[in-house]
Amino acid sequence: MAGGAVLPTKENHAETFARLRDAHAREVTEDYVEMIADLIVEEGEARAVSxxxxxxxxxxxxxxxxxxxxxxxxxxxxxxxxIFLTEAGQALADKCRERHQIVYDFLIALGLDAKIAEFDAEGIEHHVSAETLEVFRKFTEARKTGD
Amino acid sequence: MAGGAVLPTKENHAETFARLRDAHAREVTEDYVEMIADLIVEEGEARAVSxxxxxxxxxxxxxxxxxxxxxxxxxxxxxxxxIFLTEAGQALADKCRERHQIVYDFLIALGLDAKIAEFDAEGIEHHVSAETLEVFRKFTEARKTGD
DNA sequence: AAATCAATTTAGCATGGGCTAACTTTTTGC
DNA sequence: GCAAAAAGTTAGCCCATGCTAAATTGATTT
Structure with missing residues (x-):
């Protein structure tokens, strides 16, 4: 079955993969600012060793x-x-944390185990468009307020 | 709100990110074998220029x-x-195609636009565990056979 | 205050995955 | 069958992201 994905036209392929490459370039940045923010909360400061x-x-x-x-x-x-976050870094960290939480909560709402949800969220979060994120958020919300 | 993700212990962090780095190392490989398989189907052969x-x-x-x-x-x-796929390459391409389709169908089942579903699936597919993939598949199936 | 220990930095290296420019091979069109 | 075009290859470059080993700085302890 599997309802036949709309095949992107040739022209779209290149753009898709270019955007994916860009997304990857941001992943490490996002992981770092998120972790730095966590460390500042949890340990009072972010040291390289941590x-x-x-x-x-x-x-x-x-x-x-x-x-x-x-x-x-x-x-x-x-x-x-x-290490300190700049305003831009803090803003990015905030955005990432929120996005991470939405993806995590969504996976939990789907019935996944906490461990798996945590790991998959870490990978998925960087590849979720604003539209998809919003759908995830609404889905989780609906599940919570009782289908 | 946002139900408080279980904080992974320190020890788990490192493993999570190591696995993420591994996952990333496989992404290009997966994209290539998938695309080569597509080209062989669509154009009869896979040329570097394509x-x-x-x-x-x-x-x-x-x-x-x-x-x-x-x-x-x-x-x-x-x-x-x-360019030809080896048996291992073909097997990987098959696995990737199936996984891609499941992720794509799932996003469509959630109500997302085909264009967005296609792009996000391309990014998400590499970061979905077997468990999550299975949940996606079942969800889509449930939606199809009438909630 | 000196010695030690922990943390950080620097230097030098590797791999992946991009690029351009120049060159070779294959294909195509006359 | 040969010339031009298209495809593929090679060489040399760049940056991101990892590493080890060695040097340096900062903190602690006696």
Whole structure:
């Protein structure tokens, strides 16, 4: 069965994949600002060592990435000090947290296990359009207020 | 509101992100074998020029990628000739096509526009666990057979 | 205050996945 | 059958994202 997806025209393919590549470029940025925001809440500050531990990468990698985020205006940091979000970084973190929560809640509303919902949300959140996110949100809401 | 996601323990974070990085490493491979399979069906063969056009990249990039896929055992090709899937490549393409269709159908079942469903499916499909995929499939089925 | 330990940074490397420009091979059209 | 066009390949470049090893800085402890 599986009702035959509308085949995108050739011309659309290229655009689709270009947008996907862009999306991927933002993923690491989003994961970092989200995690930095979490750390500031949970531990009072965001240290490179904590980021390294949570992402499962080396401190050197964190350093690299933080430099990129700083270059791109999402964080500020001084040598040997902890890491701060700029306004842009905070705004992005807020957006990401909200989006993550909506995706997570949606997966839970569908009946998925918390562990799986958490993992899948982490992957899916970066690839959900505003429209789809809104549909997810409404669906969860409907389930909560009693179908 | 937004029912408070279970916070993964610190130890789980690293594993989550390691798996996400793995998932990303497979995305391009999956997109390529899927597209190669499509081209063989649609045009009788998969040429580098068609892949380049559909992905919106240069022929040189396609060449690079095909070399990697060949190294990894998913495709076979001879210089200046078209590209073939190995058994492993075909199996992966089949799996991806099915998964893509399930995600697409699910988004459609949720009421999303075909264009948006197609784009979001392309991003989401690589990040859906077997469990979530099964829930998607059942949901779509339920909607079809009349709530 | 010095020594030690933890955290951070730097240097140098690899791979993936893009690019352009130049070149070779294959296909096509006369 | 040859010339031009199309397709494919190669070389050399770039950036993102990872790594290890070594150097440096900051914090702690005696």
């Amino acid at each position: 980021l390294a531990e949570r992402f499962g990468v080396t401190p050197a990698t964190v350093n690299n990435t933080i430099k990129r985020l700083e270059r791109d205006g999402f964080v500020s940091s001084r040598p040997y000090r902890s | 892949l380049a056009e559909r992905f919106g990249v240069t022929p040189a990039t396609v060449n690079n990628t095909i070399k990697r896929l060949e190294r990894d055992g998913f495709v076979s090709s001879r210089p200046y000739r078209s």
